Amino acid sequence: MYLPEIDYVDVWSFPIMGPDAVDGVPAKFVDACQAVGRDLQCRWHGPSTYMQNCVWTVSTLDDGYCHLALDAGPRPRHKTAGTSPLKGFSFGVPHIEQPTPKLTALIAGEVQDQLAGGPSYVQWPIEKNRLLMPSFRDGRAVWVVRSSDRVVTEIGALV
Template structure:
């Protein structure tokens, strides 16, 4: 979903685990860092190219924030068979991102966007999983966590997943 006919106030491109946002809204940078940290863990399906992943945050005059994610790799010099690596390339994804979201809310929204994008298009990637179930990003007592939908258990804070 994009926002038509609005002016960008500013735009930032950040690495998968940004240390700082060079002026980007702090909670958005920290949310991208948390989600980017978890992308290495508990995936099932196609390999995911996260080494080249970049976040793009675009701030609009209304306070809406658009999220772009791109992991396009440089073209290879020699043609070959597909290597089975999923590239994540979503541009200008807005949904419910807004400058006024808390860190926990922004983290859950960004995690949900990435999770939906990975599961929605081939080659599919289920992320993150516990046993065979997708974990759900939710806010619990002001903290963004991955929750097991079967048990209701909070498995880990978003940004704190491990193998």
């Protein structure tokens, strides 16, 4: 099968948790990725994984569509016993011109699907024994308990 080479207009990489702004990266991507990155640090059910060194990579095409990847990044010197690196993954994002909350909910859903679909099945995020679902509600990106349609918190504010 022939896959054409993709010519990205821009490619940016930045750490999972910071900085607040990255030269050239649309602020909405940094904000959305950081919100999802904060939530990835908690309410995790599955193998112990370190994510402190993970790196987001945003690649844009000339038509406004883009590709987002989350990779393990450099291995930490002192990792906790029994933890393993995050297995990297990537996915397409429909269009760069979406509002930040919609983009945040979309990225959270894609990351959730990637984690659940891997060989080391991960449920993220959970509340008690329920998987929370990302949603766009009233102009906000939120985590929802599907069975009761109850909003738990905004994406990026899990504790």
